[in-house]
Structures are given as structure tokens and as C-alpha cells.
Amino acid sequence: MKSLKIIFSILILCSSACVQRTQQVSPNIKPKDRTANWPKSERELLKEFNKWLYKYSSSGSDIEKEEISQAAMTDVNNYVQKVMPQSFSKWVVVVGETKILGSTDKIAETEFYVIRDDNPDDKYPEFDNIILTARVPMSDKASLNWLKKVSQGETVLLSGTFVPLEKDDKIYSNGVSSEPYNVLTNPELFITITDVAQSK
Secondary structure: HHHHHHHHHHHHHHHHHHHHHHHHOOOOOOOOOOOOOHHHHHHHHHHHHHHHHHHOOOOHHHHHHHHHHHHHHHHHHHHHHHHOOOEEEEEEEEEEEEEEOOOOOEEEEEEEEEOOOOOOOOOOOOOOOEEEEEEEEEOOOOHHHHHHHHOOOOOOEEEEEOOOOOOOOOOEEOOOOHHHHHHOEEEEEEEEEEEEEEEE
């Protein structure tokens, strides 16, 4: 009888601890939005691509996907060409790889990534985030100095201007694919750097 009382007391204590733990991890507590302090223009660009990516991914039939694809490509290209501000300041980005291209007039090509909300610890950011690509002539010492001070994988504050798309040009995915899903998942936009600062 005494052993039963002891077991019953242990069960009550365990139940109480579980209740307290459940209260601490309340489902009503929302995780902190890591993009909350980002510049508005950066959040709006991310929102534009995420909106259509969600519609495409949640669509059912192939016909519906094709309809959404056509609407998405028209909308995102129009957004980049006519709606989005052509300059940006202190965007929160992750530094990608730098490559030296060309044989005579060489340039340093560096990618920066706007990381999506659901990929904060992405190990391969070049494949599923927004890519901002800067092509810096080796004669542009100021821009090269900025690039030499940052490291691949580092989060920095990037300022610059977008290279305008030509009238009949369109956004590509990672410089190669024009397939709608790839463009929405991994679009590449070209930029000119005006400043790179360390992220606090």
C-alpha cells in the first residue's frame, strides 16, 4: 500500500512538471521574424517572389501550374523593371563566391544572397535564394577593396543600384534557366556596388 502511494505521488509530480513545460512552450508564442529589421525594399522583393512561388507550389493540375507560370513571369519581370526601386541601401545579404572572369579585361564576379525566410541556415544558398550578382572591373579599386574585406558566408550590409533589364530581356535563374519555377526559386539580378559594410 505504501509503495502505491509513492508511485501515485511520483505520477502527480511528473504531471505537474509536464503542465509547467507545456505552459512555457505555448503555441501562442510566435517565433521572431528575422526579416523584421530589413529594409522595406528588400522585404518587398522577397515577398514578390515568395507570393508567386507559393501559388505555383500549391497549385494542382499542370494546366493550373502553366497559367500561374505565365502570370508569375509577367508580374515579377514588371515588378523588377517598373515597380522596384532601382537603388538599395544596407540590404542584409550573405556573401557568396567570387570568381575572376575574362582573359584580357578581367572582372571580379561576386554573388550575394537574399536568404528566404525558411532558409536561415542554408548550406547551399546559391541554389534557392535571390541572387544579387556584381561584376566589378579589376580597374575599379574602390569596389575591389570592399570585396577584399568580406568573406564567403559572411552576412553584410550591401548598398548599390540594379542594372536595368533591357526592354525585351527577362529574369533568369542563376544566369541559366528561364523555367518559371527555377526563376521564382532562384532568380538572379545584376547590381552595381556602392557600399559594403559589416553587419552588426
